[in-house]
Amino acid sequence: MPASPQPVPVEMQLLPNGVQGGRQFAFLLVDKFPMFSLAAAIDTVRSANRLLGHNFYGWTTVSADGEAVTASNGLALKVGYSVADIPQVDILFVCVGLTTEFPGKSKVLAALRGWGRRGGALGALSAGSYLLGEAGQLDGYRCTIHWENRAGFSERFPEIQCTGNVFEIDRKRYTCAGGTTSIDLMLEIVRGDLGPHIANGVANQFQHERIRSATDRQRIGPERDLTGKSEKLRKIVELMADNLDEPFSALELAKMAGLSVRQVERLFLRHLNVTPGRYYMRLRLERARELLRQTNMPILDVAVATGFTSHSYFAQSYRLQFGRPPSEERRTTY
Numbered sequence: 001m002p003a004s005p006q007p008v009p010v011e012m013q014l015l016p017n018g019v020q021g022g023r024q025f026a027f028l029l030v031d032k033f034p035m036f037s038l039a040a041a042i043d044t045v046r047s048a049n050r051l052l053g054h055n056f057y058g059w060t061t062v063s064a065d066g067e068a069v070t071a072s073n074g075l076a077l078k079v080g081y082s083v084a085d086i087p088q089v090d091i092l093f094v095c096v097g098l099t100t101e102f103p104g105k106s107k108v109l110a111a112l113r114g115w116g117r118r119g120g121a122l123g124a125l126s127a128g129s130y131l132l133g134e135a136g137q138l139d140g141y142r143c144t145i146h147w148e149n150r151a152g153f154s155e156r157f158p159e160i161q162c163t164g165n166v167f168e169i170d171r172k173r174y175t176c177a178g179g180t181t182s183i184d185l186m187l188e189i190v191r192g193d194l195g196p197h198i199a200n201g202v203a204n205q206f207q208h209e210r211i212r213s214a215t216d217r218q219r220i221g222p223e224r225d226l227t228g229k230s231e232k233l234r235k236i237v238e239l240m241a242d243n244l245d246e247p248f249s250a251l252e253l254a255k256m257a258g259l260s261v262r263q264v265e266r267l268f269l270r271h272l273n274v275t276p277g278r279y280y281m282r283l284r285l286e287r288a289r290e291l292l293r294q295t296n297m298p299i300l301d302v303a304v305a306t307g308f309t310s311h312s313y314f315a316q317s318y319r320l321q322f323g324r325p326p327s328e329e330r331r332t333t334y
Helices: 035-052 105-117 128-134 147-156 181-194 196-205 231-242 250-257 261-272 276-294 299-305 311-322 326-331
Strands: 023-029 057-063 091-096 121-126 167-170 173-176
Touching (some): 023 035, 035 057, 035 121, 035 181, 105 121, 105 128, 128 147, 128 173, 147 276, 173 181, 231 250, 261 276, 276 311, 299 311, 299 326
Parallel strands (some): 023 091, 091 121, 121 173
Antiparallel strands (some): 167 173
């Protein structure tokens, strides 16, 4: 008699389309990488394994030479492999934080180029998109990066579409802004592999209030939490943030929001206690500060890139906002 069919384990019943395999990830760490972004990504898939009852996901860590890497918080982390010995994995993620310059960078860039040439999937956490851009692995792809690095990235790679969303998945490129967006990116991967039941279960384990989608925007900058504010206000702020080099007039912003200039003014004063013009100016100056800190652009070019036609007006506005001239900001090391 033929053997009786064995019952399908409960955890396997949760997998869509009969998927029974597994996925392996590698995280390439560089000096001063963000520990939180790494832990958030790994713990998301670890929790998915726990809910499944078996290890669908596996992961390892990599550095330029196989030696331990120091995170931005000062903790050293041992790794499993060097870039010369990366095992076969489904996605190779690059985890970058406070600096894109580090020992062994040339090896890392060469490894990323080789991985891309072989058709491998690549990902980036936080500022990792910068390295993928330098390696030529985002050409023709949509990506994102931490808001603090977006200005410098866009100036360095103007041909790459960097959206400013919390994460982006474009074919074989997986990028996110780091921090809690690492959770959102990995939850989207889990949802695609194992279905929404497991993804929602993982989010609940982390008390992650809402799984954000790729269309969710990052906060635009410091103190930009507009949650619960007017939808019209959020739209205007996004228009401002996306048009800093050629600022819109008050009338243009009002028309695009379907409001009068006076209504826009009241909206900003009620919710943000500042006029629209002052708010727009602050956005532009904060972008200028990011460019001064992150790039070697001449100060005049920074002024032009943030909508100032006069160097003297830019310097005066910058000093009023930050208490120091742009030239002093450039000399400061962070």
